Amino acid sequence: MMIKSHNFYFKKILFLKKFNKKLFKKIGEKMLLTKEEQEMLKGKYGNAVKKSMEILVALGEIYGAEKLIRVSSVQVAGVSYDNLGESGLEYLSNLSKDGRVKVLTTLNPAGMDLENYEALGISEDFAIKQKMVIDSFAKMGVITTCTCTPYLIGNTPNFNQHIAWSESSAVAYANSVLGARTNREGGPSALASALTGRTPLYGLHLDENRIAKIKIIVKTQIKGTQNFGALGKVIGEKIKSTPCYIIGINEASMEELKSFSASIATYGGAGIFHMENITPNKTVIPLEELIVTKKEIEKALNEMNMGDCEVDFVSVGCPHASIAEIAKLADLLNGKKVKKEFWITTARPTKKIADMSGYSKIIETAGAKFASDTCCVVAPIKGRFKCLATDSAKGCYYAYSKNQSKIKIMSVENLVKEACKEPSVVK
Amino acid sequence: MAKLIGRKIFGGIAMGEALVTKQGISFFGGIDPSTGVVTESGHELEGKSISGKILVFPQGKGSTVGSYALYRMKKEGTAPIALVNKECETIVAVGAIISEIPCVDKIDILQIKNGQKIKVDGEKGIVIFD
Numbered sequence: 109m110m111i112k113s114h115n116f117y118f119k120k121i122l123f124l125k126k127f128n129k130k131l132f133k134k135i136g137e138k139m140l141l142t143k144e145e146q147e148m149l150k151g152k153y154g155n156a157v158k159k160s161m162e163i164l165v166a167l168g169e170i171y172g173a174e175k176l177i178r179v180s181s182v183q184v185a186g187v188s189y190d191n192l193g194e195s196g197l198e199y200l201s202n203l204s205k206d207g208r209v210k211v212l213t214t215l216n217p218a219g220m221d222l223e224n225y226e227a228l229g230i231s232e233d234f235a236i237k238q239k240m241v242i243d244s245f246a247k248m249g250v251i252t253t254c255t256c257t258p259y260l261i262g263n264t265p266n267f268n269q270h271i272a273w274s275e276s277s278a279v280a281y282a283n284s285v286l287g288a289r290t291n292r293e294g295g296p297s298a299l300a301s302a303l304t305g306r307t308p309l310y311g312l313h314l315d316e317n318r319i320a321k322i323k324i325i326v327k328t329q330i331k332g333t334q335n336f337g338a339l340g341k342v343i344g345e346k347i348k349s350t351p352c353y354i355i356g357i358n359e360a361s362m363e364e365l366k367s368f369s370a371s372i373a374t375y376g377g378a379g380i381f382h383m384e385n386i387t388p389n390k391t392v393i394p395l396e397e398l399i400v401t402k403k404e405i406e407k408a409l410n411e412m413n414m415g416d417c418e419v420d421f422v423s424v425g426c427p428h429a430s431i432a433e434i435a436k437l438a439d440l441l442n443g444k445k446v447k448k449e450f451w452i453t454t455a456r457p458t459k460k461i462a463d464m465s466g467y468s469k470i471i472e473t474a475g476a477k478f479a480s481d482t483c484c485v486v487a488p489i490k491g492r493f494k495c496l497a498t499d500s501a502k503g504c505y506y507a508y509s510k511n512q513s514k515i516k517i518m519s520v521e522n523l524v525k526e527a528c529k530e531p532s533v534v535k
Numbered sequence: 536m537a538k539l540i541g542r543k544i545f546g547g548i549a550m551g552e553a554l555v556t557k558q559g560i561s562f563f564g565g566i567d568p569s570t571g572v573v574t575e576s577g578h579e580l581e582g583k584s585i586s587g588k589i590l591v592f593p594q595g596k597g598s599t600v601g602s603y604a605l606y607r608m609k610k611e612g613t614a615p616i617a618l619v620n621k622e623c624e625t626i627v628a629v630g631a632i633i634s635e636i637p638c639v640d641k642i643d644i645l646q647i648k649n650g651q652k653i654k655v656d657g658e659k660g661i662v663i664f665d
Contacts, residue, residue: 195607294599296629
């Protein structure tokens with residue numbers, strides 16, 4: 109009898125073990141990989157591909173992807189040496205030993221203008237490390253245009269194309285305005301997609317996750333990049349990352365949508381939004397609704413307007429300035445002299461167009477500076493300035509949280525006026 | 536002997552002391568990478584070092600640069616020896632893979648006590664303790 113029950117107990121354990129193993133196996137082998145993908149994972153195509161596959165398969169299993177899909181474009185964040193540090197550089201340098209990108213891949217802003225860094229006050233030590241980061245990416249075949257607006261310089265996906273982008277503002281813009289499909293990737297996962305040409309099929313690649321869940325009724329006229337940024341802050345803080353359907357916006361320029369995308373992604377974490385008569389994606393129109401009033405927009409602007417500071421740094425180009433924004437600045441700055449540090453951050457190809465068009469000369473004659481390849485979020489400028497004025501709500505968030513600078517948000521016209529004011533305290 | 540069955544994120548075996556929190560962890564900005572001490576203001580683990588411990592927490596949060604921060608800690612010798620999550624997300628998963636730190640998730644972390652000696656088997660996706 110004793111032996112019998114003991115046996116029974118033993119059998120039960122065996123059964124449980126088998127069951128658990130089966131359960132575990134089921135979880136571990138949920139994704140369907142092609143023969144080539146399995147070989148990539150086993151290391152047949154080198155270490156960089158193996159590491160990349162490990163990342164993608166783990167992410168796919170975490171988020172319940174049934175398989176990997178091919179991507180046609182990648183945008184990689186995690187480029188500034190200020191954020192990467194020595195070990196980030198080491199990781200990239202290791203990957204570059206045998207890793208080569210399979211699809212068009214561009215970079216996010218670096219920690220400095222790669223050519224004109226001395227004039228912008230960046231140290232030689234930092235510059236050397238930053239260049240090593242860029243060299244590792246270049247070795248892997250990445251196009252080293254360092255910009256948060258890849259869609260303005262030739263990395264421009266079509267409607268419904270699957271891509272793997274990091275850089276939250278560009279993700280929101282690509283999904284919402286262009287109608288391409290990407291999750292909010294991190295730097296290493298986007299790079300893994302570049303080196304394999306794959307991404308796991310989940311999240312914003314699937315129709316069901318792109319549909320609006322809430323309707324936002326905007327009850328006031330929104331105009332100008334600073335006000336579209338404020339709208340993004342109000343909506344983002346209200347609904348976090350929930351996909352929304354926005355009505356009440358009559359028209360929006362590319363620059364205004366760029367500002368709005370950056371802001372809604374920064375303050376809420378959204379990867380996609382819909383705007384009636386403006387964005388192209390299909391969605392059901394949700395019944396649940398929320399109203400955004402003029403008062404709320406004013407409150408958001410007030411929060412980004414700290415009274416007790418004198419502006420010592422003016423910045424335009426978060427996300428990176430378009431050629432139209434640069435043309436407008438040239439018009440506003442023509443014949444004037446700025447009295448404060450004034451940075452226009454933009455993509456190098458956009459800067460080249462500005463050079464060809466004569467805008468750069470007008471702007472630089474007025475004393476403003478171009479900072480290509482970089483931006484005020486990722487450059488090592490903490491402590492250099494006390495009060496930043498910008499038209500970007502995203503710029504305000506990072507100036508305050510990362511660089512502990514005070515902030516003022518205003519229109520581009522007012523930024524130019526502010527920059528030309530004589531500082532009251534001589535430093 | 537108790538055995539919690541979860542899911543493999545990254546393989547490898549580690550035995551050590553559990554450092555348990557009910558709050559999310561931000562590896563970029565929330566921890567000093569040169570010491571492994573949690574610096575996030577108001578965090579349950581503020582002032583405590585995660586270095587050499589088996590860090591048990593619900594999930595990662597914050598910037599995706601956190602994956603590189605974990606890698607930096609591994610290189611500097613300040614990283615945890617294993618990671619145990621309730622629900623692993625991108626930052627921690629990628630961080631564990633590139634840093635080669637054993638990591639499992641889908642674990643009922645409330646069953647693990649702070650300071651308890653535990654064993655993590657990343658390959659099998661399990662946590663074992665007395």
